Amino acid sequence: MARAVHRPRDSLSRRHPAEARRRDRFLARAAAVWGMRPQEVELRLTGERRSSLRLNPLAGRPVEAVLGELRALTELEPIPWCADAFHIVGDKRAITESAPHAAGEVYVMNASSLIPGLALDPRPGQDILDVCSAPGGKAAHIAALTGNAARLTVNDGIKGRLKKLSEVIDLLNVNIVEMTNHPGQYLDKFVEADFDRILLDAQCSGEGMADLSRADALKFWSPERIEQMSRLQQRMLVAAFKRLRPGGILVYSTCTIAPEENEAPLDHLLRHNPDARVEPIDLAIPEVMPGLARWENRDYHPDLRHALRVVPSTFMESFFVCRIRKTEQGADA
DSSP, rough: OOOOOOOOTTHHSSSSSHHHHHHHHHHHHHHHHHHSSSHHHHHSSSOOOOOOOEOGGGGSSSSHHHHHHHTSOEEOOOOOOOSEEEEEEHHHHHHTSSHHHHHHHSEEOOOGGHHHHHHHHOOOOOOOEEEEEOHHHHHHHHHHHTTTTTEEEEOOOOOGHHHHHHHHHHHTTOOOOOEOOGGGGGHHOOOOOOEEEEEOOOOOOOGGGGGGGGGGTTTTTOOOHHHHHHHHHHHHHHHHHHHHHEEEEEEESSSSOOTTTTTTHHHHHHHOTTTEEOOOOOOOOEEEEOOEEETTEEEEEEGGGGSSOOOOSEEEEEEEEEEEEOOGGGGGO
16 A cells, blocks of 8 residues: 655745656656556655565575574565565564575565566576566576576676676576676677577666655656657567567566556567567456556557556555567467
8 A cells, every 4th residue: 555655845845847847747647557646646656665575495594494583583474476475564674684684595675576577487497588687686586486497597788787686696596507798679689599488677767666755756757768768678679579489488577657668669569570479467466457558649559458567555666567478370480
């Protein structure tokens, strides 16, 4: 549920007119996407999300033993739709300053970030690529879901992020085939191998992480930036789909709200690749809505209703996830 955050009434009146217009436009767009009043959007995006955690079965110690130690430190609430995952109801620092956290036995994250790995449905023995992998939490989840028995390649197009990715991979005891630094939009030109599973947790404008209690929350937000990201995401999707084997699954996800960054790139992929098919994501996640089939006088592919949009709440950031399968007919395409 959304949380009320009390602010001085004159804080809004002191806002620069240009910033007030930017904020109003942002709120109106998100309200149109979620089908709610701008005031409710503002409430849901004001204040930081509470954190969650995932126990790491790859660390060596039984997760039950780790869980018992963590429960002695603070209050946890099981996440019913994800095994070995819990909301941190009590003190987050009790977890982040604990010995299990330092040992890589537990990973703290926003609960929405658990969805892409589950939607990917990774299996042992598969060739799997995480295109925009840093900082590594989703790749580590994929490895955990396969018991470290998949052939996992991690990539990130931003070289400065590889150090953090390497640290997380090592700390969480994740087996990888290779770590690469290829730009996602040109992935098909750098990577010759094909994969059974591909996760594209794409670079985005990050609208879903905005905390509107901060004066600078929308400092870099603009419709122009959204359009710029949309073009990049479209190219990344096309490149990644080329490296997906027939019968394989590609999961596309973002932490943004804009349909231009979510449904629009997928609409382009679906309309230009008859072997691409959207599949439902069968997870009982609270406060979700389907993908949009129409936005600002543009019709999207009707199957995008099978995509999943997370509406922000206490523990969940705004998120978008879509699962695409390349049909077997793609082998002859």
